[in-house]
Amino acid sequence: MRPWYSVTFLLLIVPFSQAIAAGLPCKISIRKRRYNLCPLFGGGSQEQASSNVYSVMRDETTPPTHTRYHYAISLSAADGVPWDNTLPADLQCPRGTWICLTVINTRPNHPSEPERILSVVPVSKGDELDPKVKLLDEEVGGNPILQLVLHGGQYMNQKQKAVFQFSCDRSELEGTIPNYLWNWNGTHTFTWASQYACPSFIDTPDDDDKKGPGDPDPDPPENPPIDEDDGESLSHGHRTEIWMWFFLCSLFTCVVL
Numbered sequence: 001m002r003p004w005y006s007v008t009f010l011l012l013i014v015p016f017s018q019a020i021a022a023g024l025p026c027k028i029s030i031r032k033r034r035y036n037l038c039p040l041f042g043g044g045s046q047e048q049a050s051s052n053v054y055s056v057m058r059d060e061t062t063p064p065t066h067t068r069y070h071y072a073i074s075l076s077a078a079d080g081v082p083w084d085n086t087l088p089a090d091l092q093c094p095r096g097t098w099i100c101l102t103v104i105n106t107r108p109n110h111p112s113e114p115e116r117i118l119s120v121v122p123v124s125k126g127d128e129l130d131p132k133v134k135l136l137d138e139e140v141g142g143n144p145i146l147q148l149v150l151h152g153g154q155y156m157n158q159k160q161k162a163v164f165q166f167s168c169d170r171s172e173l174e175g176t177i178p179n180y181l182w183n184w185n186g187t188h189t190f191t192w193a194s195q196y197a198c199p200s201f202i203d204t205p206d207d208d209d210k211k212g213p214g215d216p217d218p219d220p221p222e223n224p225p226i227d228e229d230d231g232e233s234l235s236h237g238h239r240t241e242i243w244m245w246f247f248l249c250s251l252f253t254c255v256v257l
C-alpha cells in the first residue's frame, strides 16, 4: 500500500537528513555575538547547495612538472562534494567527504600527456565532522576572527582537519570564497572574508554561553613551522616593564647620590 510506504520512507529519510543538517549548523552564537553563515554554507536549499561547492586552487611550480592543489569544499547539508561517475573510486574522495584535496601533477613541456593524480586526501567527512568554533584573539576591523574547524578526514594514518577563519568584511557582499592560507601536518587552513562573517550582538549581559557547533576547539590548530629568523617580538607589556625598571633604577641612583 502506498500510504504505508510513504510513512516508512519519511521515517527513514527525515531523521537522516536532519542528522546531516545538524552536522554543521550555520547559525552560531558565541560570546554575545551571533553569526549567520548560512548564505556561505549553502543555506540548506537544494538550489544553493549545488552551487556552493567551492574550488580553491593553489599552484606550485615544481620543475620539470607543475603541481596543482585543488580543494573541493561543500559545506551544505548535501552529500558532500559531488561524485564523478567517470572517475575510478580511488581517484576521488569517499562519498560523504565535505572537503577533498586532490593533488594533480602535469608536465608543462608535454601538454599532450594526461595529468596524473598524485594524492587524494579526504580532509573533512560528514559523519565525523565534529565542528568546533571559537573566536580568535586576532581581530580584523575591530571584530575577532571566527574560527570553524571541521574534522573527520584521514590520510596515511594521519587525521586531517580544515580550519576556516572568517573575518567580517562589509565590502565583501555576495560570492565570496575561501582562500587558501596554509597546509601543514594534516591541518588545512583557509581565510574567508565576507559580510556574513559580521556578527550582530546579543545584549544579554550574563549570557556568555555560546550556542552553535560543539565546544571551543580544545586543541587549537598547530601553526605552520615558524621561520627561525622571525624572532619573538617584545610585547607591549614587556616594554612597559623595562621602562618601569629603568625609571626605578634612575630614581634609586638619584637617591643614593
Ligand SMILES: *[C@@H]1O[C@H](CO)[C@@H](O)[C@H](O)[C@H]1NC(C)=O
Binding pocket: 158, 159, 185, 186, 222
Ligand atoms: C602532527 O599531527 C599529529 C596529529 O595528527 C600530532 O600528534 C603531531 O604531534 C603533529 N606533529 C607536529 C610536528 O606537530
